[in-house]
Amino acid sequence: MTEDRRPTLTTVAQRAQVSRQTVSNVLNTPEIVRPETRERVLRVIAELDYRPNVAARQLRTRRSSVLGLCVPPAADGISGQVLDRFLHALTEEAQRGGLRIMLFTAPDDEAEIREYENLRATTGVDGFVLANTHPRDPRTAWLAAHGVPFVSFGRPWDRGASSHPWVDIDGREGTRAATRHLLDAGHRRIAFLGWPEGSGVGDDRLAGFLAALDAAGLGPGGVVERCEDGVPEGEAAARRALVRDDVTALVCVSDSVALGAMTAVREADLADPARIVAISGFDDTPVAAAVGLTSVAQPVEDVAARAVALVRAQIHGDPVDTDRQVLIEPRLVVRATSPARH
Amino acid sequence: MTEDRRPTLTTVAQRAQVSRQTVSNVLNTPEIVRPETRERVLRVIAELDYRPNVAARQLRTRRSSVLGLCVPPAADGISGQVLDRFLHALTEEAQRGGLRIMLFTAPDDEAEIREYENLRATTGVDGFVLANTHPRDPRTAWLAAHGVPFVSFGRPWDRGASSHPWVDIDGREGTRAATRHLLDAGHRRIAFLGWPEGSGVGDDRLAGFLAALDAAGLGPGGVVERCEDGVPEGEAAARRALVRDDVTALVCVSDSVALGAMTAVREADLADPARIVAISGFDDTPVAAAVGLTSVAQPVEDVAARAVALVRAQIHGDPVDTDRQVLIEPRLVVRATSPARH
Incomplete structure (x- = not known):
C-alpha cells in the first residue's frame, strides 16, 4: 500500500x-x-x-495509557504464584480503567531503572507498577525523583523512607488470624516457622504471631524456628520445632515452608499416633487447596484495583481520592490441616 | 510545561x-x-x-514493536502455572528481540477478537501471541483473514484447519517417555489417568501412553480411567484404576491428577505395604518438585524463543527462516514417585 x-x-x-x-x-x-x-x-x-x-x-x-510491570525472568517456585495471580488481576483492573499492562524484565534493580528510562523514551509508558519492594530499594527513589507516576504492591520497608503511593497486604494481621484460629482450636504451645530475620515481609508475619500469643496471655515470646523459603527447608525447621514434645501447632511463613512441615508432621504422627500437629501456611497457593492446607489468602484482586486507581490518578493529574497508602486485610482459609485439639 | x-x-x-x-x-x-x-x-x-x-x-x-497476549482473568489452579511460566519466558525473549508484551483479557473468544480490533486501532499492537488454542478456535481464522501477524502456543486441533505459524510441546512424546520409564523400571500393568475424550491435548497425551505399550508388546489398548482435571478427581480415578490388583504404575495426564493419585496410592500402600505403586504427572509444576513427583517438563523457554522468532519475521516482513510449525520435545524429570519395581 x-x-x-x-x-x-x-x-x-x-x-x-x-x-x-x-x-x-x-x-x-x-x-x-x-x-x-x-x-x-x-x-x-x-x-x-x-x-x-x-x-x-x-x-x-502525550499519553499512552500503558503501565509497565517488571516480571522476574523465570517462575519462582510456589511462592512466586502470588505475583502471577496479581498480574492477572492487574491486567483485568487496568483494562477496566482504560489502561494496558506492558511487561518487561530486568536482572536487578539497576537494570530495572535503565528499563524505566528505556520504556519512557522508546515506548512512552505512562507509569509503572512495582512488585516485590525490599529494604534499600533504589527503584522507588528513582521514580519519585523523576516525577514518574507509579505505585508499588508492597510498602517501603526502610524506616524514614520517603512516602509514595503503595498498596500492601497486612501480613501481620494474616499470621495473627492464623494463630488466633489455632488458639481457639485449643492449641497452647504453637511454634512459628519463619524466614531469617531482616526481610520486611517475614518480620511482619512473625510480629502477628507474637502479638496473638501476647493477647492470649501466652507471651511474650514463643517458639520460633527460622529457615530459607522452600519445602525441604520447611521440613527441617518443623523437625527442629517438633523436638519439643508439647508443640501441637505450627504457624508457617509461607505455603512452601508449610508443605515441608506437613511431611515432618506426617512422620511425627506415624511415630506417635496420639500426637496430632496442626499446620497453617501463607499465600493460599493452588497447592494449599490441593493438599488441604489451612492458609492465609492474599486478595490480589483488591490490591490490583487500588493500585490501578492510585497510578491512574497520578497520570491524569486527578486528586487522589483514595488513601495514598492502602493496607488490605488478608483472609484465613481453614482446611483439614488445622483440626481442633482433642 | x-x-x-x-x-x-x-x-x-x-x-x-x-x-x-x-x-x-x-x-x-x-x-x-x-x-x-x-x-x-x-x-x-x-x-x-x-x-x-x-x-x-x-x-x-507504523510499527509499535508490541505484541498482545490475552491472559485469563484469574489464576487457574495448578495447571494454569504452565501459562504463567510461558508468560515470563515470552517477556524475556520478546525483550531480547526488541519487542514488548502487552497484556489484555477477555471472557471468551468473541470478546478476545473484539480486543484484537481494539488493540490494533487504539494502541497499535503489531501482532499477537495466542495461548490455549482449542478445537473450533475462531481467533486464528480471524487473525489470518485480517492479515495480522500472530503465532500460537498450541497447534490447531481441527482436522484440515488452515495452517498458521505455531509452536507446541509434543505431549504424545512426553507421555511416551513417562510410560517407557515405568516399563524400564519393571512395571508391566500400567494405567493411564486421562481427561474426557475430545480435548486435543488430552487425546495426544493418551496416544503416547498407548504407543509405548504397543512398542513394548503390551498393546493394543491398556487400562484407561478418565476424569476432569483436578486433585479430588485424580484421587477418585486412581481408586478406580487400583481396584485392579495387578496395576503397579499410573501415568497421569497432569500434575493435578497425579497429586490426587498420590493420596489414593498412599492409602493403598497403607492397606497393603507390599504394594508399591509408581506415579508420573505432566507439566512439572512447582508442586511436583515440592512433593517429589516424577513429571514431564514443558520447556516453555524454547517455546517462547521460537514463538517470538515466528511472529517477529511476520512483522518485519522477513522470510521466516525457521519452520512455520514447530513441535518441541518435552523432558521427563524423574523423582521419588517412580521407583523401580522390586
Whole structure:
C-alpha cells in the first residue's frame, strides 16, 4: 500500500456510516459511544487496518495509557504464584480503567531503572507498577525523583523512607488470624516457622504471631524456628520445632515452608499416633487447596484495583481520592490441616 | 510545561554531548550505539522527560514493536502455572528481540477478537501471541483473514484447519517417555489417568501412553480411567484404576491428577505395604518438585524463543527462516514417585 492510499478518519467514517467525530470518539472516549456503534466502527477500523492516529493521538495527548510491570525472568517456585495471580488481576483492573499492562524484565534493580528510562523514551509508558519492594530499594527513589507516576504492591520497608503511593497486604494481621484460629482450636504451645530475620515481609508475619500469643496471655515470646523459603527447608525447621514434645501447632511463613512441615508432621504422627500437629501456611497457593492446607489468602484482586486507581490518578493529574497508602486485610482459609485439639 | 518548552532532539543531543543522529540511533537502532553512550543518552532523555518522537516514530514506521497476549482473568489452579511460566519466558525473549508484551483479557473468544480490533486501532499492537488454542478456535481464522501477524502456543486441533505459524510441546512424546520409564523400571500393568475424550491435548497425551505399550508388546489398548482435571478427581480415578490388583504404575495426564493419585496410592500402600505403586504427572509444576513427583517438563523457554522468532519475521516482513510449525520435545524429570519395581 502506498502512502497515499492509507485509510483516513474520513474513509472509516464513510464506511461505518457515522460522522468523523464519532470515529474520533470511539478512539479517544469510547465510553460515550453506544456499544453497537463502537463495535461497528472498530470492525471497519480492523478491516481497513486504520492505525495512524494511534501515534498522532499519543503525540497530542502525550499519553499512552500503558503501565509497565517488571516480571522476574523465570517462575519462582510456589511462592512466586502470588505475583502471577496479581498480574492477572492487574491486567483485568487496568483494562477496566482504560489502561494496558506492558511487561518487561530486568536482572536487578539497576537494570530495572535503565528499563524505566528505556520504556519512557522508546515506548512512552505512562507509569509503572512495582512488585516485590525490599529494604534499600533504589527503584522507588528513582521514580519519585523523576516525577514518574507509579505505585508499588508492597510498602517501603526502610524506616524514614520517603512516602509514595503503595498498596500492601497486612501480613501481620494474616499470621495473627492464623494463630488466633489455632488458639481457639485449643492449641497452647504453637511454634512459628519463619524466614531469617531482616526481610520486611517475614518480620511482619512473625510480629502477628507474637502479638496473638501476647493477647492470649501466652507471651511474650514463643517458639520460633527460622529457615530459607522452600519445602525441604520447611521440613527441617518443623523437625527442629517438633523436638519439643508439647508443640501441637505450627504457624508457617509461607505455603512452601508449610508443605515441608506437613511431611515432618506426617512422620511425627506415624511415630506417635496420639500426637496430632496442626499446620497453617501463607499465600493460599493452588497447592494449599490441593493438599488441604489451612492458609492465609492474599486478595490480589483488591490490591490490583487500588493500585490501578492510585497510578491512574497520578497520570491524569486527578486528586487522589483514595488513601495514598492502602493496607488490605488478608483472609484465613481453614482446611483439614488445622483440626481442633482433642 | 508549555508546548514551546518541551525538550527536543536537539536539547537532548546538546545535554548528552552527542550528535542528533546519535540520539536518533539510540531510539531507533540502539544496537549500533556503544553501551556507555546509549546509557548516557537514555539518562538525559529521562531527566528531560523527552518523549514526543515515540509517537512520531510510530507514525513514520507504523510499527509499535508490541505484541498482545490475552491472559485469563484469574489464576487457574495448578495447571494454569504452565501459562504463567510461558508468560515470563515470552517477556524475556520478546525483550531480547526488541519487542514488548502487552497484556489484555477477555471472557471468551468473541470478546478476545473484539480486543484484537481494539488493540490494533487504539494502541497499535503489531501482532499477537495466542495461548490455549482449542478445537473450533475462531481467533486464528480471524487473525489470518485480517492479515495480522500472530503465532500460537498450541497447534490447531481441527482436522484440515488452515495452517498458521505455531509452536507446541509434543505431549504424545512426553507421555511416551513417562510410560517407557515405568516399563524400564519393571512395571508391566500400567494405567493411564486421562481427561474426557475430545480435548486435543488430552487425546495426544493418551496416544503416547498407548504407543509405548504397543512398542513394548503390551498393546493394543491398556487400562484407561478418565476424569476432569483436578486433585479430588485424580484421587477418585486412581481408586478406580487400583481396584485392579495387578496395576503397579499410573501415568497421569497432569500434575493435578497425579497429586490426587498420590493420596489414593498412599492409602493403598497403607492397606497393603507390599504394594508399591509408581506415579508420573505432566507439566512439572512447582508442586511436583515440592512433593517429589516424577513429571514431564514443558520447556516453555524454547517455546517462547521460537514463538517470538515466528511472529517477529511476520512483522518485519522477513522470510521466516525457521519452520512455520514447530513441535518441541518435552523432558521427563524423574523423582521419588517412580521407583523401580522390586
